[in-house]
Amino acid sequence: MTRLTAHELIDLVFDRDSWKSWDTTITEPARNGTYADELAAAREKTGLDESVVTGAALLRGRRVAVLVCDFGFLAGSIGVAAGQRLVTAIEWATAAKLPLIALPVSGGTRMQEGTTAFLQMVKITAAVTAHKAAHLPYLVYLRNPTTGGVFASWGSLGHVTVAEPGALVGFLGPRVYEALYGAPFPPGVQTAENLQAHGLVDAVRPPEQLAEILDRALRIMTSRPADDERTSVAVPPTLPETPAWESVLASRRTGRPGVRELLFIAAADVLPLNGTGQGEKDPGLTLALVRFGDVPCVLLGQDRHGQTVQRPLGPAALREARRGIRLAQELDLPLVTVIDTAGAALSKEAEEGGLAGEIARCLAELVALRTPTVSLLLGQGTGGGALALLPADRVLAAQHGWLSPLPPEGASAIIHRDVTHAPEMAAAQNIRSVDLLAGGVVHTVIPEFPDATDEPVQFCERVGTALHTALLALMRQDPQQRLADRFEHFTRIGEPLTVAV
Incomplete structure (x- = not known):
């Protein structure tokens, strides 16, 4: 399965030349040792400064806020900097009254940052909850793979949830399961299609069909009847x-x-x-x-x-x-x-x-x-x-x-x-x-x-x-x-x- 980068997916789904990044320069404590080397290598490999990019774009002419993970950056894992970037973008989307589209692909919490990174899922969830409390749409597209804390927080809160065909989607990654229990995870369980069969996702669609289903959802969610339309009173039939x-x-x-x-x-x-x-x-x-x-x-x-x-x-x-x-x-x-x-x-x-x-x-x-x-x-x-x-x-x-x-x-x-x-x-x-x-x-x-x-x-x-x-x-x-x-x-x-x- 070909895995798209964050910007390749943005170019595929959203209107041409409409992307506007909201990301500012990452400010974080100086890192030493192996983790610092891993961050430097990820930045050189992807051209990104973190595992998530956020911004606004047009989806068939409608302005939306977007959160996108990039698996090439340390397996799309979420640390403190990525968590804060996501929260800031969600809060901006809420303030601007924009629909929010999340496109996660992630191995979950960034292990190098431990419990502090793990707790980012709480504040991301809080921001999504506030967005939904403002009666604003939140749509999610689960990509291959989406696991761990990402799936157990902002990946599972969509009003509408779509998944990529054949995507590995689950709470516990199969490699972790096998290491912990000495046996492979049962096959076919953590797949997009199995989740759909069990009522956990609404649809399974390839990335090239994503714009259509997102547009249809937002067309219904955000439309309102014309103010000048009059209701007709029918004569009750005998x-x-x-x-x-x-x-x-x-x-x-x-x-x-x-x-x-x-x-x-x-x-x-x-x-x-x-x-x-x-x-x-x-x-x-x-x-x-x-x-x-x-x-x-x-x-x-x-x-x-x-x-x-x-x-x-x-x-x-x-x-x-x-x-x-x-x-x-x-x-x-x-x-x-x-x-x-x-x-x-x-x-x-x-x-x-x-x-x-x-x-x-x-x-x-x-x-x-x-x-x-x-x-x-x-x-x-x-x-x-x-x-x-x-x-x-x-x-x-x-x-x-x-x-x-x-x-x-x-x-x-x-x-x-x-x-x-x-x-x-x-x-x-x-x-x-x-x-x-x-x-x-x-x-x-x-x-x-x-x-x-x-x-x-x-x-x-x-x-x-x-x-x-x-x-x-x-x-x-x-x-x-x-x-x-x-x-x-x-x-x-x-x-x-x-x-x-």
């Missing part, structure tokens, strides 16, 4: 009196469009993300950065295609959803949740994996999230798995979407000790979208003519328009009032309606 059981059957039709079709048809930009970032992923949940029209958002949606009888929605899906909630908070972006599930997993693994606790934490975080939120009941809305994504400022429902504590067959089994009364239970429990609208749970019902399965493109376009309209209206509300209205909406559900006399 919906037919469809029996609840017919809606249940319609929501289960094989060809019914789900979150994948919605994004493909209705979204202007989509950047899929991958996993929890903590070693888990669940195909039953889609997490993405998305734009509907000119409105950016974080989207997390239950994927009807990814959920199977063998692998229903599990706790990892809700931990991935919570990653999406954190992204919305950190990037100050609206959040859209899409509900479409036959129910969360009922299994030993789900119980031991903390499913109930994850439902509770999703509810708590959604209720308190300070950014605008829209929930879309797209199809089946069964049980706690559906409830976990429901709290929002605006709740939209497809005409044949429904919400119930159990599937109607399960409710029938409890009440009648059989499943044959499922249609009756569906009607009795008021699970239909029109019942939810009348009961104050849902704000808007999106019509189907007569069924989304029969008109997938037109239906998804209607949903996209409804999402865009709702998001735009919410973004223009006072945040404190919007949060208060959200809380009041859900606290009043189930209260008797008051009628003026």
Whole structure:
């Protein structure tokens, strides 16, 4: 694998002749002996004064701050001088309100400087944390190799993390492992592709494709709707009196469009993300950065295609959803949740994996999230798995979407000790979208003519328009009032309606 130098990578990824270095002359204690010789040799070999270079550049016309390691300088290791250079650049990026792009390649802490160098990772992490707290994007590209303290600090904090194909990425370097334990590290573990398979990185891309994915991420993260755009108020359609059981059957039709079709048809930009970032992923949940029209958002949606009888929605899906909630908070972006599930997993693994606790934490975080939120009941809305994504400022429902504590067959089994009364239970429990609208749970019902399965493109376009309209209206509300209205909406559900006399 060819390893690019810091400036070769800068020339490849960023706009021509746009690089402006922020680096100043290194001032450090005089070094004696072998380490001084190593520093002098590294400087002569690379033409650099340290293992990191920092500055600003244009990425397809957008100004960004950049941190780049060079492996040729003492294996890209981080000592006190490199640590201070990184912190200074991060603080400048934060003050200038610039997106920050980190391109590490490193063996980790510089051993020649010992514990003092090791502790640089704390102050670098603190600077990145402050940058993210200012609602500024932080994007990371893990190169070959990225190990040790770099991977365990600023290399693992990206809002979006991409890795180089075939890159060695891990905490403990394989040479150190073999020296300590007398055996080689298991092959195939510390690779970019294995990390992607376990939900630790979002994508694996070669350097020549990096500009495109970074640009798409920033296009979504930093775009804002035009100030002069007006929201259109649609006349509510007159919906037919469809029996609840017919809606249940319609929501289960094989060809019914789900979150994948919605994004493909209705979204202007989509950047899929991958996993929890903590070693888990669940195909039953889609997490993405998305734009509907000119409105950016974080989207997390239950994927009807990814959920199977063998692998229903599990706790990892809700931990991935919570990653999406954190992204919305950190990037100050609206959040859209899409509900479409036959129910969360009922299994030993789900119980031991903390499913109930994850439902509770999703509810708590959604209720308190300070950014605008829209929930879309797209199809089946069964049980706690559906409830976990429901709290929002605006709740939209497809005409044949429904919400119930159990599937109607399960409710029938409890009440009648059989499943044959499922249609009756569906009607009795008021699970239909029109019942939810009348009961104050849902704000808007999106019509189907007569069924989304029969008109997938037109239906998804209607949903996209409804999402865009709702998001735009919410973004223009006072945040404190919007949060208060959200809380009041859900606290009043189930209260008797008051009628003026």
